[in-house]
Amino acid sequence: MRKQDSTNARNEASILRNCGMAYALNVIGGRWKPTILFSLLEGKMRYNELRKTIPGVSERMLVAQLRELEEHGLVRRNVFPEVPPRVEYELTELGHSTEPMLQCMSDWGNMHRKKEQVIAVQ
Amino acid sequence: MRKQDSTNARNEASILRNCGMAYALNVIGGRWKPTILFSLLEGKMRYNELRKTIPGVSERMLVAQLRELEEHGLVRRNVFPEVPPRVEYELTELGHSTEPMLQCMSDWGNMHRKKEQVIAVQ
DNA sequence: CAGAATCCAAAATGATACTG
DNA sequence: CAGTATCATTTTGGATTCTG
Numbered sequence: 001m002r003k004q005d006s007t008n009a010r011n012e013a014s015i016l017r018n019c020g021m022a023y024a025l026n027v028i029g030g031r032w033k034p035t036i037l038f039s040l041l042e043g044k045m046r047y048n049e050l051r052k053t054i055p056g057v058s059e060r061m062l063v064a065q066l067r068e069l070e071e072h073g074l075v076r077r078n079v080f081p082e083v084p085p086r087v088e089y090e091l092t093e094l095g096h097s098t099e100p101m102l103q104c105m106s107d108w109g110n111m112h113r114k115k116e117q118v119i120a121v122q
Numbered sequence: 123m124r125k126q127d128s129t130n131a132r133n134e135a136s137i138l139r140n141c142g143m144a145y146a147l148n149v150i151g152g153r154w155k156p157t158i159l160f161s162l163l164e165g166k167m168r169y170n171e172l173r174k175t176i177p178g179v180s181e182r183m184l185v186a187q188l189r190e191l192e193e194h195g196l197v198r199r200n201v202f203p204e205v206p207p208r209v210e211y212e213l214t215e216l217g218h219s220t221e222p223m224l225q226c227m228s229d230w231g232n233m234h235r236k237k238e239q240v241i242a243v244q
Numbered sequence: 245c246a247g248a249a250t251c252c253a254a255a256a257t258g259a260t261a262c263t264g
Numbered sequence: 265c266a267g268t269a270t271c272a273t274t275t276t277g278g279a280t281t282c283t284g
Contacts, residue, residue: 007171014161014175020231021160021224027234031151031257038143039136047266049129053136058258063267084265085264094234101226102143108223109142112149112216153276169246180278185247206245207284 027072028098032057032065037074037095038102044078044090074098149194150220154179154187159196159217160224166200166212196220 028034032054039045039053051062066089069075074095080086150156154176161167161175173184188211191197196217202208 010164011171011174014164015177017164017228018157018160018175020228020233020235021157022231023235024227024231025153025156027231029153031147034147034151035140035143038140042132042136042139049133052133053140055137059267060259060269061257064257079266082265083264085267087266097234098230101223101230104223104226105146106139106142108220109144109146109149111142112219113142113145181247182279183277186276201246204245205284207247209246 024101027074028101030065032061033069034102034105036062036065036069037091037098038106040075040089040091040095041099041102044088047087047089050089069095146223149196150223152187154183155191156224156227158184158187158191159213159220160228162197162211162213162217163221163224166210169209169211172211191217 028037035054035057036050039050045053047062051057051059054062066075066077070077072094073092076090076092076095078088078090080088150159157176157179158172161172167175169184173179173181176184188197188199192199194216195214198212198214198217200210200212202210
């Protein structure tokens with residue numbers, strides 16, 4: 001087996017290996033989604049309540065990301081027909097299945113950031 | 123304790139809870155970094171070899187992301203003084219510490235994508 | 245080979261004002 | 265309250281050419 005062959009085989013293996021990652025990034029990637037999901041792990045929340053847990057997010061972005069999460073089946077949106085309106089967001093079962101992944105990310109961040117720093121998104 | 127108080131307390135707790143996440147997103151967030159790191163978990167690689175394991179990445183982006191990962195101390199860049207040049211990238215100890223997090227992401231992706239789909243980045 | 249430099253297009257994000 | 269709509273800005277990405 002020549003060197004070239006083993007290199008190509010390794011590349012193909014890596015590409016395949018990266019599939020799951022690519023899918024995950026597609027669904028929960030981006031600047032806001034992990035934080036949104038992580039907040040919702042605490043339980044259902046109304047729109048403005050959720051927004052307050054995520055410093056720096058704009059209304060536009062929060063709504064857009066919530067819609068994408070809903071499309072991908074991670075988040076359920078409950079609209080109550082009241083005045084003033086009330087909308088609650090909560091994780092679906094699929095949404096809850098991201099917990100280990102999100103917890104890993106959060107743990108890693110807490111482990112490696114300087115203890116004193118309080119990091120806000122961005 | 124009024125409702126408002128408990129809501130505020132919950133928000134502050136969530137904001138703090140999100141710090142680690144925010145830090146993690148800052149360091150390994152973005153479209154390419156998780157895939158780059160995940161590929162490098164396989165071992166050190168030369169620039170073009172690494173590029174082949176990540177379909178869709180441009181030279182410009184790959185270099186830029188590698189530089190940022192280097193700045194954050196996750197990746198080491200070894201330049202060999204040869205002609206033609208050889209540059210090898212490998213994870214530092216800090217880089218390796220992302221393995222559980224990356225593995226979680228990849229596992230989640232593999233678990234939930236349709237088994238037949240082969241997902242390329244983007 | 246491993247990039248740097250340049251130019252441009254497209255997408256993501258932000259700020260603000262407005263509305264059912 | 266929970267968004268929309270609009271516009272401005274930033275970031276990201278791609279294509280191409282060039283170089284030690």
